[in-house]
Amino acid sequence: MIHLLWLGASLYGFWLLLSGHWDSGLLLALGGASTALVTLMAWRMQRLDALSFPAGLWRRLPGYWAWLFVEIIKANQDVVRRIWQPARFPISPTMAWLPASQKTDLGRAIYANSITLTPGTVAIEIDERGVLVHGLSAEVIADLRGAAMDRRVTRLEDGEGGA
Amino acid sequence: MIAAHLPALQVVVPLLAAPICLLLGRGRWAWAFATAVSWLTLAIAVALLSQIGNGDLPGYAFGDWPAPWGIEYRVDRLSAFVLLIVSGIAAAILPYAWRSVAREIPPEQQAIFFTALLLCLAGLLGITITGDAFNLFVLLEISSLASYTLIAMGRDRRALTAAYQYLIMGTIGATFILIGVGLLYMLTGTLNMADLAIRIAPLQESRTLHTAFAFLVVGIGLKLALFPLHLWLPNAYAYAPSVVTAFLAATATKVALYALIRFLYTIFGVAFAFDAMLTHWILLPLSLAAILSASLVAIFQDDVKRMLAYSSVAQIGYMTLGLALVSVTGLTAALLHLFNHALMKGALFLALGAVAYRLGPVRLTGMAGLGRQMPWTLAAFVVGGLSLIGVPLTVGFVSKWYLILAAIEAGWWPVAALILIASLLAVLYIWRVVEVAYFRPRPAGAEAVTEVPLALLAPTWALVLANLYFGLDTRLTVGLAETAAAGLFAGVAR
Amino acid sequence: MIAPQIASQIPLALSLAIPLAGAVGIIAARRTPNLREAVTLITAGLLLLAVWSLLPAVLAGERPALTLVELLPGVAIALRVEPLGMLFAAVATLLWPINSLYSIGYMRGNREAHQTRFYVCFAIALGAAIGIAFAANLLTLFIFYEILTLSTYPLVTHKGSEAAVRAGRVYLGILIATSIGLLLPAIVWTWHLAGHLDFVPGGLIAGHLDGPLLAVLLGLYVFGIGKAALMPMHRWLPAAMVAPTPVSALLHAVAVVKAGVFTVVKVLVYVFGLESLQSVPSAQWLLYAAGFTIIAASLIALHQDNLKRRLAYSTVSQLSYVVLAAAILAPISAIGAALHIAAHAFGKITLFFAAGAIYTAAHKTEISQLDGIGRRMPWTMGAFAIGALSMIGLPPAAGFLSKWYMLLGALETEQLVAVAVIVASTLLNAAYFVPIVYAAFFRSERAAAGEAPSHGEAPRPMVIALTATAALTLLLFLFPEVPLTLARQLVES
Amino acid sequence: MAALGLYNYWIVIFLMMAGFYVVIAQGNLVKKIVGINVLQTSVFLLYISMGKVQGGTAPIVVAGATSYSNPLPHVLILTAIVVGIATTALGLALAIRIKEAYGTVEEDEIHAQDESL
Amino acid sequence: MSARPVLEAIAKLLVPYILLFGLYVQFHGDYGPGGGFQAGVIFAAGLILYALAFGLDKAMVVAPPALLRPLSALGVLLYGGVGLVAMLNGGSFLGYDHLAADPIAGQHLGVLLVEFGVGITVAAVMILIFFAFVGRSE
Amino acid sequence: MFAAACLGILVVMALALVRASLPGNVYDRILAINMFGTKTVLFIAAYGFLTERPDFLDIALTYALINFIGIIAVLKLVERVAGTASPETDE
Amino acid sequence: MSLVLDLVSWTMLLGGVFLGVSGAVGLFRFPDFYTRLHAAGVTDTLCAALILGGLMVQAGWSLVSIKLAFILLFLWYTSPTASHALAKAALRAGLGPRLAEKENPPSKS
């Protein structure tokens, strides 16, 4: 229930930001009605799928994003170098199963998307064994094996995180 | 007050009735509602015709935007004439649909069927009444999409491929029309037909105009099944449900012909379309080829519906031939045949639908001996066939009369001769059916069939009698066709 | 003045209404054959009264007229009784009751199927023939002409056998093809030239067209009127012989072929005008075409062993007499043409009746089987002999009169070709009719092995009918005043 | 800008031809629909590229206005797109039902099946 | 573990916002025509994403076809109804000026309602078509 | 400046289109089409600035949405069809 | 100030375009589907961020910037999802990657 209230509030905020017409009573009312409708539909969906977002996730997320953003910039630089100067920076495509310490589907999804979002690595399969990753070079796979990202995502999931 | 809104209601009533029909859900209710709506549209068409008779040219500005800014509907003699035949055919066919659809369409699809039929009707009426070129395209596509859906509901799986083929060809045609309309818009900045006519007049040398003209003629030719763009038609007619075949054969190609006439005469003008673009030198050979080749092919068909479908291709040739003669008499003949052929083919396909009601798909051999077992149905077929041949006292004679007269007036004797030869080909294919039905015994193993219910016979005979009535009393049809043709030629219509 | 006009319009309207009502009545009575046949006879009788009641007025110079409906602007479906039409209608309606009587005997005697359809089509065909006779304009004529074709088609294919259906195709094919392919454009052309289609004494298109084009238009008409069986448009006629004999009688003696030649004469007189045709040398070809048909058909007839086929080719030949007579373009030969329509009708129907009687009584169809049959069927073969006389053109049969007028016309206009054709064909006619009569009466019967022929005359109604028509053939020779007056009015108008 | 305008036309014509070719040459029913879509897209581009009429006025009735832009040209494109989408959807639906009925969406195979009937 | 955890998570996160975005477009058509169509497409797209992630069955519970079918008709009727009301108020068909005492207000109301009708129909029809396609081929 | 950005993005789009039309397997094509789609989003946004029509952003967002759902749907379709066909083939 | 902002925005847009072109070139240079996937990732992440960011700098603190942020957010949520789905589908369909050395065979045990 609390979750739905949060969702409703964020939806209305989304409406306000999109609309910009904060002086029109009609549009504010329509926004309210729209929010109510969508929240109702979200509630119907909620009862169907087992997925849920842990309450603390949103609080911890900005920090993770900041870290991830830096990772992404570094990864971009790496891939662009390999595109333009293949002689100096040759690729060595590598594929490997990496362990994943997340306990929930959501956590693993975030981990997989984070891997994919950083250029040079793509998550291909996710299951109980972990994540199957394709890397542009052996180095990026090795970096991932370092498990820094895995740990951060797991911490994101439950607030503790391994190691 | 209502009188002023009639042009809009002519289209809006069936258009809005379509979704209501869908909401009704049950086949029987949907049928009753659609039938009532079709009669209402016929009443509106008659009322509009009487307004024309009083000397008015009813018009309508949608959304209170005056033409040429808004979409304008406008009724003149030509459109009133076509509105009458389209709504009249719908009003005659829908009562027939009760039994026929119950037999041919699964119950859960019946509401969709009538919805699509009403949409198709609305589209066809809209094409006829609209004074806006782009609106014409939209309505053409509404009716076409509805037709594809209707055809695909045929029981034979080939109905699917036929509908698909029609969809592809029809969409190419529509796209060409869209291109033509777009080029005209680019050239003139307007979409209103009357306005287009005025703006096009000084631009006769423009290459864009020539291109637009070519795209429009080819596009409409596809929808019209003008030879050799007719390849979609035989299968579409052959495998569609009986009601759909009758309805489309009697109305869809007629409305496409209307669109062609509207573009050639009202928008481009006689001077451009014929004197400059020499359209008649294209239409003439195509029409003659259509008449002769399709009639010949019809003779060799074993599926009776396909036979009549090929006959339709030939009959469309007669209509375009009337245009190709570039004279008031020729245009009169085309318009008359437009009206008359709707009556003939409507009657013939309904009679055939009645046979199909008893027998399923109708092969020539399957009709052996039916003359005695289904006397009223077969009699209707014979009268319809006579009309198609052009025997006096039927409407077919009236159209042929004017067509030959126009050919003789133009001094084109070989054309007159070809028209007559083709009539003889019609005798051949119609008589094949008559012979089998009346002079062959019912095959030994075949189950005995009885006459179809009155619900099928009455609408069929209504059209048969219309064939005879309008073959005898030609004041309305000839009068309207002649004045409309004269007006179109003088460029004063609209 | 209104009263007499209406007085003549009522029988005129009835002339069309009675056959139609008769057809409906026959359908209504289909379950009781006696009642159905009674309806047929009553209808025939009433029609006879209605048509013949017009005769005094026409003889007195009146032209009763009636407009039914305006079909195209300026062209109505309208009736107008003029002398030639009166003559044709009078002959047709006189023969219908007799033919009906004969049909009843024939159909019952041979246990034919589909009798209701037979009588209905018969009634409609007669109505159409009346419509042709009384048509006031070309369009009306054309319409009834087509109705006649269509209503006689089921009669031709009556047996439903493969052969009958094939013959029906030829029948319908030629008649429809010529009428739509040639006659209709001729009519449209005429309308284009004159602006109307009403029959006008002196010629509807007189002055509108001349030279070779006139000859072309004439060709469209004459060959377009396929029912006149001018070669090469004659093939439908022998083909249609598969029909039951009463149908052959009706087709070949009365309604269909007479409608054809009647139309030809009418077109020559009222559309072209004899005088304007005389001024166009190229129109002469018609004379040669008719002459050729007469001789050729006679030669073919000579080689037919099947009695009905021989009669059919005789008909082809005799019809062209009418065309030839009209094509001579002399008023006096036109009288001959008109008379021959009547004379041939009575003579040929007698011959067909006799052929049908032979088939019904003796089941014989070939001429070579007829040796000595005159002794078993004296009435039948006696009538046959009178009919044959009329065909050859000898007194005291009606055929003599018409041939006489034709010959006069040919001599008057110095058409030596026509004279030669008439003389030669008379010899040919004799050559193919006289042996039949001779064999019937003077040869002894050849009995087939093991079976002694035991038949006598055909059923009573048939004998009465053929006796009556034979008598009429003689009476027409003896009292030709009425037809002669009508024929004179035709050329004087 | 003139060159750009001309460039538009070439794209339109290229797409038109390409779409048309696919419709005609392809035996696969689904690909034909793709071709139809390309063809239609070319027309939308044509409508987009033609822009406003030179010297036109707004859709307000002005006395003496002889040339004007239609009030809502983008409505035309949008409408045409809706029509196109509807056609595509119906075409694909038909293709699916044909696949169910025939087990293939290849034209020649369908044809062969119908012939063998 | 679910077969497609990534898609499910992303869909669950995004779908409500997509739906709301659709409604935003619906009601912010700048008082001009066309908005209803895009809005309908976006709204339908949201539900289609849900169906792609969680399967047809669940999507059909969230948006039951039995509800969508009448909705698709109702949208058109809303359009036509506005037109007819304008007509009854003395204007022409779809003459928005006649919907309210003030012509400008009438225009706004007319466009809003008509576009809403379009949006409902487009969304309902698109979802129905999607269901029909996927349902058939599964 | 926006014009230059627009042009640059157009170049990227064109390259993606070319890649999509080169021979290859279906996944390469989808990849290129996806790239084309996401760059179109950027293009629309930049073009909105070029023509001073910030309302184009709604269109860009819509386009991004449709592109994403389209790719997912196409993949589903390919997955179903590719049950029989080899991915290395051109089709 | 505005000059500085313009310069920043300029740089970002140019950088974005450069990354876009790089990604597109990678699409041609890399040997197989999986490696090309990485090239595309470049254009989806930093390229998009730089271009949209450059526009945001132009727009300043406004609703327009917020919308641009929404677009970026949306792209960053969805593009890895799409890439992942694409790779997964390709691998499951049997499209084998070209690898530098045969370690860790991709097939599931």
Ligand code: NA
């Ligand atoms: Na990546």
Ligand code: NA
């Ligand atoms: Na037709």
